Amino acid sequence: MSENTAAPSAQDKRIRVDIFSDIACPWCFIGKRRFEKGVESFEYSQNVDVYWHSYQLDPSLPDNYDGSEAEYLSKMKGLGQEQVMQMLDHVTAQAAGEGLNYDFENLKVANSFTALRVLEYAKQHGAGNEMKEALLSAHFEKGLNTGDEETLLQLAGQLGLDTDELRTNLASGAYAEEVNADIAQARELGISGVPFFIIDGKYGISGAQPAEVFANALTQVHSGNVQGA
Template sequence: MSVDIFSDIACPWCFIGKRRFETALAALPFGEKVDVKWHAFQLDPSLPDHFEGSELDYLTQAKGMPAEQVAGMLEHVTTQAAGEGLKYDFDALHVANSFTALRLLALAKERGLGNEMKEALLSAHFEQGVDTGSNEALQGLADSVGLDPAETAEVLASDKYSDAVRADGVRARELGVSGVPFFVLDNKYGISGAQPSEVFEQALSQVWKEIGGENLQMIGTTGQDGAVCGPEGCN
């Protein structure tokens, strides 16, 4: 069974969704047979390579969200992340354009290191205060997951994989994706948001049964626990 996941490395709910999805996979007897592919969905292409200010500054200035609302949102998402064993640090976070990081992720996918690179990028951005808009920092992250240093340097010094990142965005729009994370199961069924692991487990089990000839019961995926990030911000 295939699962295609659309997300951005600058999306806090995407990291939470990744953990919850992985928890579901680990609980399933067929989890190792699920082919997971990561796809790019850039939330803010207009963001400069380096934004001078905090995440709170960015969301209030660039998105026009009230500071009190943003502060509450960041507190909520930090609490949700902690529930998945993640230690978000929005005070140390560097707001940066994610396009180069997504290009590097495209290289890692080709080399069979997509999940490792995705994990490294998300952790660096949300937990470690690493500037993921810095080529030097990205080179170090790529080295840490085992990518060839020379090949990484070539990608960072060029526009390689730009078309791949844009193609993912086009595909997402064709599927009607407006917020991430977004999970496509077996090229047929979509799950929107960082759903509880139990929802992922049930959905994966039902699709697996369908592949074996049983009918799929569609799952409703609305509500606060299915939080996503979109171009206008996160909920």
Template sequence: MSEKRVRVDIWSDIACPWCFIGKRRFEKGVEQFEFSENVDVFWHAYQLDPTLPERYDGDEVQYLSEVKGMDPEQVKGMLAHVTEQAAGEGLDYNFDALRPANSFTALRLLEHAKTEGKGSELKETLLSAHFERGLDTGDRQVLSALAAEVGLNAAAVRETLGSTAYTEEVNADIAQARQLGISGVPFFVIDGKYGISGAQPAEAFTNALTQAHAGAVN
């Protein structure tokens, strides 16, 4: 058994539909990697739309057409395609119920979750809440309930959500992404050497992990 570790840094936004799909494909890629137990994953914050209000009174079609200026019919076709791609990864997207919301508070909560060793669990829960469960991930009460689902300390969560805690950490992740030239997510950096942009097939991740591990061994 190899003891060489492979580090994977992932920039992602919980409001990004391809990020959940990419997460599933990455996980499959890791499963297919010979030394899957030696992969260390580090999640980093990213915001696709920092201008979005905490609460947007409209659905995803309205948001993309009214705020982003996209044609409504084009948006519907695009969302149907994304839903189909998500279904292929076992995800049940529901854009009719989705509540567009600014993700910054949720990203701060994710940073908090990392300190309790629950970052990956909360990441999964937030993505599912946003894309499958139709929950308002910009609402602090909803976020508190989701934090409880993964076993975070309730008092600490209330303190984080009621303050600006972890703002610097989120901004630092976003700034680092900018320095690396990342302009879209998901974005994966394998062992600090190989960059993978987008929700690529599982094989792309397996190949990159294998190549990185071979380099680490040599």
């Protein structure tokens, strides 16, 4: 008799989700919540493996920007203050709908590169999702300076990570290569905005879509019925 080479059962089939995201992107936090809700409603939610990838919306930002989020967006987008405030009110309301408490008045505008390096360290130590959550919350809800290394080390310590090792690694320039590789990969894939989700390398979803969009995509990919990418 021939050896049994049956394919894995539906219960055993794993689905990989690669997420390109910036911790300074308000829609990325909203998208994270909606994606998580979509996964929760997916029949095989326990088989979804998430891989976070770095992306920078504005690499030119200084480590610490001397101005508010409204002032920064007004300058960057060339919009009037009133229009910017309407945008921020809209995204705040969308965030609230996902249980998030955005505080743009106290948000510290900062370059996200060092925070993304800290995220890379956390990923390599099994705490990527926890660190992603902590960084997004620190930036959008808690008014913490995510461009400040000491603040980032404190967040890492709260997750039980080795802050002495992380401090040494950051000083040596570690994890910059990995962050830049993610950014380059996004460019190669034609990703120009985040959040961007790639399910099993087959199905791409751009933006903070409703939870049911993610659930439906996971179901389609799992069943092998992929309609688009």
